[in-house]
Amino acid sequence: xxxxxxxxxxxxxxxxxxxxxxxxxxxxxxxxxxxxxxxxxxxxxxxxxxxxxxxxxxxxxxxxxxxxxxxxxxxxxxxxxxxxxxxxxxxxxxxxxxxxxxxxxxxxxxxxxxxxxxxxxxxxxxxxxxxxxxxxxxxxxxxxxxxxxxxxxxxxxxxxxxxxxxxxxxxxxxxxxxxxxxxxxxxxxxxxxxxxxxxxxxxxxxxxxxxxxxxxxxxxxxxxxxxxxxxxxxxxxxxxxxxxxxxxxxxxxxxxxxxxxxxxxxxxxxxxxxxxxxxxxxxxxxxxxxxxxxxxxxxxxxx
Numbered sequence: 001x002x003x004x005x006x007x008x009x010x011x012x013x014x015x016x017x018x019x020x021x022x023x024x025x026x027x028x029x030x031x032x033x034x035x036x037x038x039x040x041x042x043x044x045x046x047x048x049x050x051x052x053x054x055x056x057x058x059x060x061x062x063x064x065x066x067x068x069x070x071x072x073x074x075x076x077x078x079x080x081x082x083x084x085x086x087x088x089x090x091x092x093x094x095x096x097x098x099x100x101x102x103x104x105x106x107x108x109x110x111x112x113x114x115x116x117x118x119x120x121x122x123x124x125x126x127x128x129x130x131x132x133x134x135x136x137x138x139x140x141x142x143x144x145x146x147x148x149x150x151x152x153x154x155x156x157x158x159x160x161x162x163x164x165x166x167x168x169x170x171x172x173x174x175x176x177x178x179x180x181x182x183x184x185x186x187x188x189x190x191x192x193x194x195x196x197x198x199x200x201x202x203x204x205x206x207x208x209x210x211x212x213x214x215x216x217x218x219x220x221x222x223x224x225x226x227x228x229x230x231x232x233x234x235x236x237x238x239x240x241x242x243x244x245x246x247x248x249x250x251x252x253x254x255x256x257x258x259x260x261x262x263x264x265x266x267x268x269x270x271x272x273x274x275x276x277x278x279x280x281x282x283x284x285x286x287x288x289x290x291x292x293x294x295x296x297x298x299x300x301x302x303x
Contacts, residue, residue: 014096035095043091050083074158121176122159128175129158137178138185143254145184147177152254166254191224192252194261198268199240201278206233206241209277213245216267222260224248240280 017034021027055076062072133156138144142153144163151163151171161178163171186192200209210231217229227248235242245268249260272279 035097039091039095042094043087046087046090047083050087051080054083055079121174125159125175128179129156131179132156132161132175133158137183138188142185143187145186146181150254186257187252191227191248191250192257193227193246193248194257196245196247196261196265197234198243198245198272199237199279200243200272201239201280202241204241204277206243208275209243209272212271212275212277213243213268216264216271217245217247220260220264220267222249222256223264224250239282 014034016037017027017030019034021030025033058079059072059076062075132138138153140153140156144150144153149163149165149171151165151169153161154164154170155162159175161173161175163173165171198209198213200206213231214229217223218225223229224247229245229247231243231245233241234244245264247264249256269279
C-alpha cells in the first residue's frame with residue numbers, strides 16, 4: 001500500500017515537473033515547484049476529504065452510540081491530528097521523499113519511547129480518561145463521592161476531571177484517581193434510598209413513634225410512596241432506642257437529598273414534641289468513693 005502510494009506520488013511530482021518544464025522553466029526550478037505543488041495538492045485533498053467526509057461520518061457514529069458531547073470534542077480533535085499526519089506523510093511521498101518518511105518513522109518511534117518514559121503519569125491519566133468515557137461511571141452534572149471528597153462533575157477531559165465542591169471550590173482531579181479507587185454515584189439511578197435514624201427514650205412507646213415516622217414520610221411530597229417507607233428498630237443504645245427510617249426520593253441530587261432529609265427530620269421532631277416523645281441525649285452516671293485526707297490539719301490551723 002505504501003509502495004504503491006509512493007509510486008503514484010513520484011509519478012504526480014514528475015508529471016507536474018514535466019509540465020512546468022514544457023512551459024519553459026529551468027529543470028531545477030521545475031523540479032522544485034513540481035515537488036512543492038505535489039505536496040500541497042495531495043495534502044489538501046487528503047485533509048479536506050478527512051475533515052468533510054471521514055470526521056462527519058465518525059461523528060454521526062458517536063452520536064448514534066449516545067456518546068456525550070464533551071466526549072466527542074476531544075475525539076474529533078484527535079481525528080483532525082491523525083488526518084493531518086496522514087496527509088503530511090502521503091504528501092511527502094507524493095513529493096518524492098521516501099527516505100524522509102523512513103527517517104521520520106525512526107524519529108517518531110524513538111520520540112514515542114522517550115515520551116512514554118517521561119510522561120507515564122500523563123499517559124496513565126489519558127488511558128483512565130478513555131475508561132471513563134467508555135464505562136460511564138458518572139456524567140457531567142452528577143454528584144459523586146470518592147476518597148472522602150464529594151462534588152458535582154463540571155467537565156471531563158482525557159487527562160483530568162473538574163469537580164465543584166459544595167463549598168464552591170473547583171477540584172481538578174487526575175482521572176487515574178477516579179478509576180483506581182471506588183466512586184460512589186448516588187444519582188446514577190432514578191431513585192435514592194435515604195436512611196434516617198431517630199432516637200427515642202426507653203420509656204416512650206415504640207409503636208406510636210413508628211406511626212409518626214411513617215405518617216410524616218407519607219405526607220412529605222419529596223418522598224416516594226413506592227417503594228413505601230419503612231421503619232426498623234436497629235439499636236438499643238446506652239440512653240436511647242434507635243428507630244431507622246428508610247425512605248426513597250426520586251430524581252435525586254445533592255440539594256434535593258439535603259433539603260428532603262432536613263424537612264423530614266424537622267417534621268418528625270415537631271410531632272415527637274407534640275406527643276411528648278423524648279429524644280434523649282447521651283448521659284453517663286459516675287459512681288465511686290471520694291476520700292479526703294488532711295482535714296485534721298486544716299481544723300488545727302483554723303483553731
